[in-house]
Amino acid sequence: MDKIQGNTLSRRTGNEPMTHHIPPPAVAVLKGSQLNNNKTKSVKALGASMFMNSNKAKELPHGGEFWGKPMSKLETLLYRTLLVILYISYGLFRYGQYQYNKMKLRILNVIYNPASTPQLIRQDVRKLEKIPKRIAAILEMKPVGFVGGGLKGLLNDGSEIVCWTVSAGIKHLMLYDYDGILQKNVSEFQTEIENKLTQYYGPGNVPNYAIKIPHSNKIYYNNHAEKTDDDENNKKAGKIAIEVSLLSNRDGRETIVDLTKTMADLCSNNELKLSDITLQLVDSELVHLVGKEPDLLLYFGPALDLQGFPPWQIRLTEFYWETDNNEVTYSVFIRGLKQYAGCKINVGK
Amino acid sequence: MDNQSTTSSIPGYSLTLKWIKNIFSRTIRVSRNVPRHVGFIMDGNRRYARRNHLQVKEGHEAGFFTMSKILELCYESGVECATVYAFSIENFKRSPHEVDALMKLAKDRIRQIVASGEMAEKYGIKVRIIGDLSLLDKELRDDMNNAMEITKNNKRAVLNICFPYTGREEIVHSMQNVVELAQANSDDPKFIIDEQLINANLYTGDQPPLDLLIRTSGMVRLSDFMVWQVSNKGVAIELIDCLWPDFGPLRMAWILLKFVFQKSFSNRNKKMEDEDLDIDFNEEDQDEISIKAKKSA
Numbered sequence: 049m050d051k052i053q054g055n056t057l058s059r060r061t062g063n064e065p066m067t068h069h070i071p072p073p074a075v076a077v078l079k080g081s082q083l084n085n086n087k088t089k090s091v092k093a094l095g096a097s098m099f100m101n102s103n104k105a106k107e108l109p110h111g112g113e114f115w116g117k118p119m120s121k122l123e124t125l126l127y128r129t130l131l132v133i134l135y136i137s138y139g140l141f142r143y144g145q146y147q148y149n150k151m152k153l154r155i156l157n158v159i160y161n162p163a164s165t166p167q168l169i170r171q172d173v174r175k176l177e178k179i180p181k182r183i184a185a186i187l188e189m190k191p192v193g194f195v196g197g198g199l200k201g202l203l204n205d206g207s208e209i210v211c212w213t214v215s216a217g218i219k220h221l222m223l224y225d226y227d228g229i230l231q232k233n234v235s236e237f238q239t240e241i242e243n244k245l246t247q248y249y250g251p252g253n254v255p256n257y258a259i260k261i262p263h264s265n266k267i268y269y270n271n272h273a274e275k276t277d278d279d280e281n282n283k284k285a286g287k288i289a290i291e292v293s294l295l296s297n298r299d300g301r302e303t304i305v306d307l308t309k310t311m312a313d314l315c316s317n318n319e320l321k322l323s324d325i326t327l328q329l330v331d332s333e334l335v336h337l338v339g340k341e342p343d344l345l346l347y348f349g350p351a352l353d354l355q356g357f358p359p360w361q362i363r364l365t366e367f368y369w370e371t372d373n374n375e376v377t378y379s380v381f382i383r384g385l386k387q388y389a390g391c392k393i394n395v396g397k
Numbered sequence: 398m399d400n401q402s403t404t405s406s407i408p409g410y411s412l413t414l415k416w417i418k419n420i421f422s423r424t425i426r427v428s429r430n431v432p433r434h435v436g437f438i439m440d441g442n443r444r445y446a447r448r449n450h451l452q453v454k455e456g457h458e459a460g461f462f463t464m465s466k467i468l469e470l471c472y473e474s475g476v477e478c479a480t481v482y483a484f485s486i487e488n489f490k491r492s493p494h495e496v497d498a499l500m501k502l503a504k505d506r507i508r509q510i511v512a513s514g515e516m517a518e519k520y521g522i523k524v525r526i527i528g529d530l531s532l533l534d535k536e537l538r539d540d541m542n543n544a545m546e547i548t549k550n551n552k553r554a555v556l557n558i559c560f561p562y563t564g565r566e567e568i569v570h571s572m573q574n575v576v577e578l579a580q581a582n583s584d585d586p587k588f589i590i591d592e593q594l595i596n597a598n599l600y601t602g603d604q605p606p607l608d609l610l611i612r613t614s615g616m617v618r619l620s621d622f623m624v625w626q627v628s629n630k631g632v633a634i635e636l637i638d639c640l641w642p643d644f645g646p647l648r649m650a651w652i653l654l655k656f657v658f659q660k661s662f663s664n665r666n667k668k669m670e671d672e673d674l675d676i677d678f679n680e681e682d683q684d685e686i687s688i689k690a691k692k693s694a
Contacts, residue, residue: 119423130424138658226630300628301592308572309590312579322577327569352634359628363565363621367636387617 149372153379156370160379162212164248169215172382176389180343183384184222184295184365185209186355187348187376189229196375199229203237205348205376206230207244212381214255214290215248221292222342226355228296231261238268241292255289262338263298299338300358307333334360341365346384348376418646422473425653430660431475432608432633432653434601438482438622439464441614441640448640454498459642461506470646472520472554474653478604480557482622486529486566503560504537511544521553527600528562529570555604562600564624571598599625609633609656611649613641633659 119127162169173179187205190197196205206223213221223230230237238259245254259268269288307330314320341361347353347369354362368384425431439460446456464481471479483503489496510524526541533541541560575590575598582588596602607626612619615638619627627634635652637644 119427124427127420127424127427130420131428134424134654135658135661138654142658301595301625304568304572305590305592305595308575308595311572312576312590315576315580316583322573322580325569325573325576327565330569330572331565352636353631354628354634355630357628359624360565360568362619362624362628364618366617367634368617 146372149370153370153373153377156379156383157377160377160382162215162378164211166211166215166248169212169378169382170217173216173385176385178389179216179218179385180388181218182220182222182340182342183213183218183344183346184224184342184357184361185346185348186357187223187225187230188355189225189227190374199233199236202229203233203240204244206237207240208376208378209346209381210241210257210290210292211244211248212378214245214257216385219290220340220342221290222295222339222361223292224295224355224357226297228263228294228298230294231263231296234259234261234266234268234294237294242270256287257290257292258288260291260293262293262295263303293339295338295358297356300356303334303337303358304360307337331360334358344368344384344388346380348373348380350374418470418650419473421650422470422475425650425657426473426475428657428661430657432656432660433476433605434478434480434607434609435471435476436480436482436607436610436623436627437464437467438610438612438616438620439641440612440616440620442642444614445640445642453495454502456642457499457502461502463642463644466646467644467649468556469520470649471653472522476554478555478557478601480527480559480601480607480623482559482562482620484528484560484562485621486532486561486563487621489532489561500534500537504540507537507540507544511540511547521551522548523551523555524548524558525555525600526558526560527567528560529566530560532561557601557604559600559622563621564619565621567599567623568595568625570600571595571602574598596625601626607632609635609652611635611637611652613637613639613644615639 160172187202187209189199189202192198194201202225209223210221241257241259242254245257249255254270256270258270260266311320311325315322338358338361341363342365345357345362345365345367347367349369350372352367352369366388368380368387370380370383373380442456442460443453444456445451445459446453449456451459468479468481484499488499507526524544526545530538530541572595575594578594578598579588579590601607601623606629607623610619610623610627610632612622612635615636617636626632633656637648637652639648
């Protein structure tokens, strides 16, 4: 019994430091959570951050060095105070900017609402002068407690993007998530896409799609294509409306490393000369292993972070994201397409 | 240099500016969250020239002037390494006239760095020219090698000038090096090809990892600049809708402040999360221990 009591005690003391931490406002802003984002909390947090800063200054008397000349204690303190002032003013600005951006996004979401009808998306897209041939999207799994969080939220987001892409008439889509969660849950993802497409197009007209996992070299086709006995006929009857490739961190740098290993092996067996390793060869191999470069990359997070997206495939890719947005919404998708339509590509010129 | 005359209409104006800049850079420096490696895509010199009815050459010169101002601010704020995209391999496709002008500009500027050592000496900058130098003519290549040789012992900060450069060429170059190394070390069982090795064989291999990428002129793509480095998780990307010669130190200061602010708060947050995790694990362990203790009792 004594032991257990001791336990609860230690647990309490263990928990105590946590209550002192008030998350600074910027963090809440970065995470996009509106829950811990009220004004009193931000003021408290700024106070806390100020306190922490001055603490730090005491711990590290040789805080900064300026081109070899060490700053005196007083100087460091002065600059730290200035820094806190800068932080406070920037934090205030950031708070305002965040609110403004959120408001803008809310309005945009009202203006651009697909309402699960491909016709509306068609109409939006028809106005554009050009549409990308391939698009990519970076998805993130949000914590389970959040709206649209967890695996279910990720599957839902992914399948929504598939529907928009089909409706826009784009034939290739790359879905990237760092940990490859979509790859691991292909069958669930397939059912989710099936459901969403049924919702958009009606039960009879679900467009044919193929899900490709370049890393394991697997392709999954529509459920009903498999159901019928005559596969040949089916392929002829229904052309594939969209090809979805699922990518993860594994397809990025690691694939380049693997390719290098293979090339080193071939070279040591004298099957490949060092001078044969050219840009063209590497390009054709990586296109084969991962896929072609997308024309447009959509990011649904608050600030662009490529998160290890395959480096070879982002040479001329255009990026689109909305600052402070944290949801997969149609407005981001269509505004990305609009931006793409307004840009001209010039290679080096 | 011509631009300076326009700003000095009020006496002491430039002095005050300098003073403010110094204070700002020291303030940013004490945050200890300054980006270590910043990449710049200096886009928009030609459009700037067209808009201001200048010759293309003058546009590029204005761009160079902006670059030195921006770099000065960066280095004073504590940035260890800056990489600028001066010339893409694809740029050879431009009109021969412009390519010649750019080559000449490069030659002049590199000689200037070597001769006066203005920036290089003041800040102790090590200049490195990276890219496929074999595409340049011999005279320019010699000048570049000379500049690298002279500044190679400087330790404070590094300036990488990407001269005929593309990110994909850099990756292939690194792969070639690694394959060559693998052949040389074929007997060594400890030799493993991994991400680190490819990273180390890039032109930027011995520098800190890229933290921040800045592109001007409103373009929203990388145009084959440091694709390997930028795709890494956690690299901040700033795309700015203004032409490079218009990109002043004030905007740069704003970006630095934003970076430092976000990094210092997100770092702190991460630390807290780690602490929380530790506490959770401890609790579980203790629970398990107590259960075991109960059972044994």
